[in-house]
Amino acid sequence: MRTALVGVVLAVTSFWPYGLVWAGEPPPGGTFYDDDGNTHEGYIEAVAAASITAGCNEAGTFYCPSRAVTRGQMATFIGRALSLPPGGHLDAFDDDEGSVHEAWINVMAAIGVTSGCDPFAPRRYCPDEPVSRAQMATFLVRAFPNLTASSADVFDDDDGSVHERNIDGVAVAGVTQGCSVSDTSRYCPRQSVRRDQMATFLGRALALTPMVPPPRVGFVCTEVIGFSQTSEWYEPNGGAFESGVDDASWQLRWDSGAGVDLIAGSDWEGWALDPFSGCEVPIVDRAVLTISGISGSDVAAWTANIRAAVTQIWLQHPTTREILLQPVVGGPNESVCNWNGQQVRASVQHPYIDQAIAQVAAIEPGVNAGFSPELPDCSGYRDNIGHLEPGYHSVVGTEVGQYYAGL
Secondary structure (H helix, E strand, O other): OOOOOOOOOOOOOOOOOOOOOOOOOOOOOOOOOOOOOOOOHHHHHHHHHOOOOOOOOOOOOOOOOOOEOEHHHHHHHHHHHOOOOOOOOOOOOOOOOOOOOHHHHHHHHHOOOOOOOOOOOOOOOOOOOEOEHHHHHHHHHHHOOOOOOOOOOOOOOOOOOOOHHHHHHHHHOOOOOOOOOOOOOOOOOOOEOEHHHHHHHHHHHOOOOOOOOOOOOOOOOEEEEEOHHHHHHHOOOOOHHHHHOOHHHEEEEEOOOOOHHHHOOOOOHHHHOOOEOOOOOOOOOEEEEEEOOOOOOOHHHHHHHHHHHHHHHHHHOOOOOEEEEEEOOEOHHHOOOEEOOEEOHHHHHHHHHHHHHHHHHHHOOOEEEOOOOEOOOHHHEOOOOOOEOHHHHHHHHHHHHHHHHOO
């Protein structure tokens, strides 16, 4: 039977002796590109400022918030948080040889934070295994002098766990509030701890102030997604479009014949291709979906396919903050052009796609209408599909580039 917590006071106070303080304000968007908007971002910034983490890639630009924390990483996080020097003469375990975390693991063993992962094999630490939420509680209580075990019985789902008193201890101290907003009786002791969650656990244990950075200025990487006509005006080999924008933050993903109905599928071949003229920081936070396909004058079909493609873009690029919708290049003033006596499909589709874009932008959050390019005259088409004459590649590319450079 769980007992009620009455008058519990946050046990994390300003006595903390290790002098970990925030130095200055975080830059717009923060230290890492892949945690923007994450509920743990403030604590991720705080532990980064305290030199507890440098991110998950060599450049220090990504944090990988959704990855599980391994036992090896946990040792390093705690060692840095305690400002302890790594290493020493102890070689506590046999299965961490060659691990980049070995020196910190030995420190954790030396100060009694860990005795390994297997009571029947005391020389095993299991450095590559994920840390469970139950194990995390015990690591923290053993490591930090301001945390102690408790018999408060805060949660219902940890009864009988060898870690229960330590789980109660971190709950009483305000380090955790459980694993469910809607059900505060659950701790989920067997779940793995994610890197973003670990930042909050450590930040609270250290009484660090969460620092939510101001919104990022501009976009790190905009990906243009489309088909062969898209590649013509974009011209990934130094064409006019990239000359008009900051080419370090733009890239192109295209495949011949890629109608919006194909882009909407997870099996579209373009998703497996490397982007052309890749961004300097390869994390897409904006997309420009250029739209063509087979729906003709059926605005409802265009709308449905565009919405499906938008959903797929969010899935492929979950860090995307905005999606801009742009129709295939149309005829002048939305007129229908002819080529060798045949109507040019792109010019026929263009106005109906524009109508569908308006409908999708009105109902899909984070989705807006982009540029609606048109040729200055019908001679810009080189076939009845809508491919562009080479002399018009730079004409359209310059116009499109100037539009997006002004956003």
